[in-house]
Amino acid sequence: MFQDDSTLFGRFKRYARVSSAMTGLATRLAGEKYLGVEIDREQHAKDLQQLLGGLKGPLMKVAQFLATVPGALPPEYAEELLQLQSNAPAMGWAFVRRRMATELGVDWLTHFTEFSETANAAASLGQVHKATLSTGQQVACKLQYPDMESAIDADLNQLGMMLSVYRSWNNAIETSDIKHEIEERLREELNYLQEAKNLKAYKKIFVNKSTVVLPEAHDDLTTRRLLTMSWIEGNPILSFTEAPQETRNQIAQKLFHAWYYPFYRYAVIHGDPHPGNYKILPGGDIGLLDLGCIRRFPSTFVKGVIDLYTALLHNNRDQAVAAYESWGFTNLTNEVIDIITEWAKLLYDPLLDDKIRPIQNDLMGTVGWETANRVHEQLNKTTGIKPPREFVFMDRAAVGVGSVIMRLGAQANWYQIFQELIQDFNAEAVASRQQEILG
Secondary structure, eight states: OHHHHHSHHHHHHHHHHHHHHHHHHHHHHHIIIIIOOOOOHHHHHHHHHHHHHTOOSHHHHHHHHHHTSTTSSOHHHHHHHTTGGGGOOOOOHHHHHHHHHHHHOTTGGGGEEEEOSSOSEEOSSEEEEEEEETTSOEEEEEEEOTTHHHHHHHHHHHHHHHHHHHHHHOOSBOOHHHHHHHHHHHHHHTOHHHHHHHHHHHHHHTTTOTTEEOOOBOGGGOOSSEEEEEOOOOEEGGGGTTSOHHHHHHHHHHHHHHHHHHHHHHSEEESOOOGGGEEEOTTSOEEEOOOSOEEEOOHHHHHHHHHHHHHHHTTOHHHHHHHHHHTTOOOOOHHHHHHHHHHHHHHHHHHHOOSOEESOSOTTOHHHHHHHHHHHHHHHTTTOBOOOTTHHHHHHHHHHHHHHHHHHTOEEOHHHHHHHHHTTOOHHHHHHHHHHHHO
16 A cells, blocks of 8 residues: 555555545535535545545645544544544555665664564554664654655645635635644654654653653654654553543543643643553553644733633633734624634633533533534624634644543543643743743
């Protein structure tokens, strides 16, 4: 599969398959919307997921991003596309040998006493092999698939097609900034030297927080397309769904902290909250992986998030409007304000209750989807909105982390946890800390 997809002809074939599938989706949605023709969305969504799941490269990442933008696609499609990351087939040993020789030289194996021929994990942009250094230290070698830098240019063209499908479904949201945001983050994620820097920055963030463990990058064995880092041994987080309630509660609180402590203290966030990107260590701590996509924010944006929370907590409409405007929302009519506040209340809901509760009272998630669909239907009847591009990764974090906590069935006083995170917030201090760790 990979050898075929890495050739010009192979890539042309896969683009043709995807284009056909997306065109078919657009036609079906248009027929349903304007002609009343019913379609089996669930089956068509599964077909699309199966097609994209057989591909490597940025296109699969794009599908994942799009699936986390609320209302960007009907829920049946979003739910299927969210499952893509774990389905990519791995490169064979012959490919691995050639790639490693390209990155470290023909004598690359002399750096290791052991190197697994079989990938321990495979995702959309690369795969991970477990190895042992001459010092005896176990490491993870994250090796990028061939030709990804050129593939990203072509694959991003497919993003335009996916967003055109979105517009055929609902024109409530202007998506141009969404495309630019995803493109910038994807290009950053292809540079493993940048990911090594991100690892070092996050290690500084959590230097006094022993509940979060980060890999240590080995600079001498790291290039733009190869990242060598210490191996973190642990269990998948979703293997704890049947653990005792207290264990699940503790894991969920540590996970929440791992994602949002950097945001409210440093105005940065891990942009890929897929369940495969964190492990539970033997002592119960969180091992945080895959830091290729780190989104930094202006500290004023973070202040807007807190201001909106305070506005909802005290039912202060004027403060809510000020928060929206600080993010760059324009043309905020009373109707639009009411509509987007309904969505905001859903997102902030677990943080507004000063009591122990699930992260989402509706554990099946139907209320969330129903609210998202209702909000977008209402926006579609107005002039629509153009959300800030920062929202792409805020939504991605909220959807990804929240869904894992829901699947754990964890409970906590999220109100108190959040209050501890935002106490003594100072935008200037946050900007200074961000500059210190990221430059």
